[in-house]
Amino acid sequence: MSDAARLLRLLSLLQTPREWPGSELAERLSVTTRTVRRDIDRLRDLGYPVEATMGVSGGYRLVAGKAMPPLLxxxxxxxxxxxxxxxxxxxxxxxxxxxxxxxxxxxxxxxxxxxxxxxxxxxxxxxxSASSFAxxxxxxxxxxxxxxxxxxxxxxxxxxxxxxxxxxxxxxxxxxxxxxxxxxxxxxxxxxxxxxxxxxxxxxxxxxxxxxxxxxxxxxxxxxxxxxxxxxxxAPTYRARATLRLPVELARARLADFAGDLSALDDCSCTWHSVEDTIDYLAFRLTLLGCDFTVHEPPELVNHLRGLGERISRSVGSP
Structure with a gap:
């Protein structure tokens, strides 16, 4: 095994989160413990923070340093x-x-x-997920x-x-x-x-x-x-204000990174002030919630949802 190959093999072993006794490393690499110590010093020179602990249960391990070294x-x-x-x-x-x-x-x-x-x-x-389709x-x-x-x-x-x-x-x-x-x-x-x-x-x-x-x-x-x-x-963007018939924590979980500002009204409903986005996407996120809701503003979103509801009603026909 070449010096470079041995050094890479040593680094690969040290990246396993455990203490490595010098004798075990030497056996794995088929070298002497003196060579292991020399290779450890070379890794340190390259910026890898290798820590040595003394005692019967001691050995070498890779720890967090000041900079991010290359990983194998x-x-x-x-x-x-x-x-x-x-x-x-x-x-x-x-x-x-x-x-x-x-x-x-x-x-x-x-x-x-x-x-x-x-x-x-x-x-x-x-x-x-459905929310990521766009x-x-x-x-x-x-x-x-x-x-x-x-x-x-x-x-x-x-x-x-x-x-x-x-x-x-x-x-x-x-x-x-x-x-x-x-x-x-x-x-x-x-x-x-x-x-x-x-x-x-x-x-x-x-x-x-x-x-x-x-x-x-x-x-x-x-x-x-x-x-x-x-x-x-x-594409003009808007902020929605709506009442959601959904517990606030459940609404936060379903909206995820689109949650904006949510405030509980009671155990079963909350108010939602959305982040800014297009009317189409605001309507999409509201309908994904799987709950009843009332949109207070903007009027453009109210009109869009009203038109969307009419198209859906026509598509399924009269009851």
Whole structure:
């Protein structure tokens, strides 16, 4: 076993949360305890916080340090983390969206094909919850585009517009933006000579072309602010105020990250002041609650629900 291979094997053993006597490590690695001590020092020089304890039950163990050192993962661990990151990528979480995407891109880059196939199979076999349908994104498309953004590489993909028309796009991807429940791509469309915003759940067949482009600055200098402004301009957002015939804790559990401000009225009902979103989505979340409710405002939501109720009544016919 080479020195490098032995060092990696030692690190893999130490990542198991237990005390490792020097004699046991030496036996596992087929070396002397002196070599183990020397290898422990090399790991410390590389930034791994290995702690040594004295006594009969003492030994070596890896502890938390000041910085995050590289980790070694076995096959099962790598698959579990990749599946988790791919699932998270479908529903970007505020504050960690970009970090989770960077981690996913790094991991998928080095996954052996046999493990990548397992990850794809597990992901495709996982059914999303009803509340997450709006943000479903193919993680493979997401990571291709994320890599192209980082490398400043042009991308070609198929895109479905709001009215269902499919077109081929050739763009310079500038920034991925997690907004609300969706991923968006801010890009400069090479063929239309203008900035465009693309919803990632409508992207397919994404391919990095290998052609590099000069760095571009987003309009106004801030990609997130630009995308947010454009989304609000294209789809007005509102805050709902409603009475829910549901215990406040149950309402909080069902609304989850969309809970907004909930206050108990009694044991069986509560008031809800929602977070800001479109009329369509506010109506969707209300009907998902599985309880009676009364909407007080905005009037646009009241009218939307009234029209929705009439369409449902017509669809099922007269009693």
């Amino acid at each position: 993962l076995d096959d099962e661990e790598a698959v579990a983390i990749a599946v988790g990151l791919r699932t998270a990528a479908r529903q970007p979480v505020a504050g960690i969206a970009e970090a989770s995407l960077r981690a996913l891109a790094k991991l998928q880059q080095v996954l052996p094909p046999r493990l990548a196939r397992r990850v794809s199979s597990l992901t495709s076999a996982t059914a999303p 943000s479903l994104v193919d993680p493979a498309q997401l990571t291709v585009i994320a890599g192209a953004v980082h490398a400043r590489e042009r991308v070609r993909f198929a895109y479905v517009s709001n009215d269902g028309v499919v077109s081929k796009r050739h763009v310079e991807p500038v920034q991925l933006v997690a907004l609300g429940r969706r991923w968006y791509l801010l890009a400069f469309d090479a063929e239309r000579d203008d900035w465009r915003i693309f919803r990632l759940d409508r992207v397919s067949e994404a391919v990095a072309t290998g052609a590099r482009f000069a760095a571009r600055v987003a309009p106004g200098g801030d990609a997130t602010q630009y995308v947010t402004q454009k989304m609000y301009e294209s």
